[in-house]
Amino acid sequence: MERPVPKPVEREFPSDVFLVSKTDPRGVITYANEVFIEVSGYTEEELIGKPHNIVRHPDMPRAVFKLLWDTIKSGREFWGYVKNMAKDGSYYWVFAHVTPTFDSSGNIIGYQSDRRPVPNKEILKNIIEPLYTRMKSAEASGGIEAGMKVLKEALGDKSYEEFIFTLTYGGALT
Structure with missing residues (x-):
């Protein structure tokens, strides 16, 4: 008799805390705060010196990370919804804000x-998760470019940032 596959467990964390991490320019973790360590299920020693994608969930479209990297490498900040995977296989959704750090020469x-925790689970369930599922499906047959095409169709004439802020806060960036 085949054993049923357990449903992945979602980890949640309080709305008044932030998971904070810092990386070098290649994305290798150089700092992780206690909340990130606790929620991810890794020890500090297991995180420091590892690529940040150690917590990447396989449900995440690669196109989202391409957009993230293209944005932050250009010196701009990125906001987005990200599904991460803890060490034990459980998952947690975050509303991520990623910013470049500059030296005195720029x-x-x-x-x-x-x-931070996702501010509105309905947006996640009704818009973000179905969009990411479509993107992953497109990527399976057409690569990152196909995932980007699905994303661009969903955005219409908005930038990704406008799309995220409209969903999350009901308005565009000011």
């Missing part, structure tokens, strides 16, 4: 990510 020397 060169990017790393990145900081501040993640």
Whole structure:
């Protein structure tokens, strides 16, 4: 008799805390706050020195990370919804804000990510998850470019930032 596959468990964390991490320019973790360590299920030693994608969930479209990297490498900040995977296989959704860190000459020397709980689970369930599922499906047959095409169709004439802020806060960036 085949055993049923357990449903992945969602981890949640309080709305008044932030998961904070810092990386070098390649995305290797150089700092993780206690909340990030606790929610991810890794020890500090297991996180420091590892690529940040150690917590990447396989449900996430690669096109979202391409957009993230293109944005922050250009010196701009990125906001977006990200599904992460903890060490034990459970998952947690975050509303991520990733910013470049600059030296005194204006060169990017790393990145900081501040993640908070998703402010509206209905947006996640009704818009973000179905969009990411369509993007992943497109990527399976057509690569990142196909995922980007699905995203661009969903955005219409909005930028990704406008789309995210309209969904999350009901208005565009000011």
